[in-house]
Amino acid sequence: MAGRATSRSDDEIQRDVLAELAREPRVQPNEIGVAVQDGVVTLRGWVENYARKWAAERAAQRVRPVRAVANDLEVRLPSSAERDDPEIAAAVTRTLEWDAFVPASQVDVTVSTGWVVLRGEVEWEYQRRAAEQAVRRLAGVRGLTNGISVRPHEVPEPDEISERIRSALVRSVETDAAGIELRIEGDSVVLTGDVRSWLEREEAERVAWSAPGVANVDNHITVRR
Template identity: 70%
Template sequence: MTSARTITRSDEEIQRDVLDELEWEPRVQPNEIGVTVQEGVVTLTGWVDNYAKKWAAERSAHRINRVRAVANDIEVRLPSSAERTDPDIALAATRALEWDAFVPVGNLDVTVSNGWVVLRGDVEWEYQKRAAERSVRRLASVRGVTNGINVRPIGLPSPDELEQLVVNALIRSAETDVERIDIEVQGDLIVLTGAVDSWLERQEAERVAWSAPGVAAVDNHITVRV
């Protein structure tokens, strides 16, 4: 019984913090979004008028301490004035990728269906994959983005060298405690395990692992303590 009361009280506190963070976030209107929390998992509901707001709301929830995961059920309802055809969105997405210096646009394909953008192709680094998604999710009339880009690195350090590179980077990061994170290298795959205090620390550990040379995949099994 005591444990249940603790979880309920913790969930209520997380819910208040998420609502406060949404009110603090200038890109969203807090009255547009509903927030529920169960055992540290946040569910966002409601509707917004563009995909960038949906993404900003999700990021706001992830910033809160003790959030274990976020289910983003916010619906994107475009106003009639913002509606564009799929070919128009595809052209705008292609141009946005071309203008982004971090994106090797020649290796990517863009498909749009009912306002939903799908990215496919190969890049050498994870940051290029993320940059491509960032370029298109801010476009008007986009209802959602599926990032199907593959990371195919060139060159690979030895497993011991790669593990040490990641450990050193985690030590340098002010947002991670390397003592709470375990690293296993399997070829070009890095597996992360352990337990941390926030989703942001979990995400930072994954970002660090992806930044290592020769990494093609990261399996992040780090848990967030509630």
């Protein structure tokens, strides 16, 4: 396939991930160990909050051609950031209520030893993601499980869903549409093929989710070495 990137060694990828972590102001790279095997990055060590754990993962995903990231970073909250579960639950609830993209009345919140679990149903994936983004920046959060389901109110015909997604992939400057295949199975979209980076893979999934009527996206796209 035209435009394929030159295969890079695990050592080269490791160096680039370490460099990307060093330029990411939201993390402390001296606390993070990086291992790479067959293009899969493993992050180990500890960070002071869940937001930094997520930022480190995103930094690794920006490096081409990282195929996947295993985030084994431990969150060790400093004593000043410790919050009890009722306090965290109240903060999560307030945050969701203040977020214009989140239908807070449709989301249930559970907190156990700093780990937040979100459940409920929303109509769009962007609402599900907005809830997660709002919570992961809160002080005291050690981890997050997003169990919110997407349940569209209306489901267009499969051909219409497919055409909308294909057109959006072609328009997007962040995806190589020629390397992506899709099929519609009811209200689910299945993505296959290969792309140049993990972020391009993620963008293809976001585009698929943006089509009306999509309740699930199975992303089997691989990242080229």
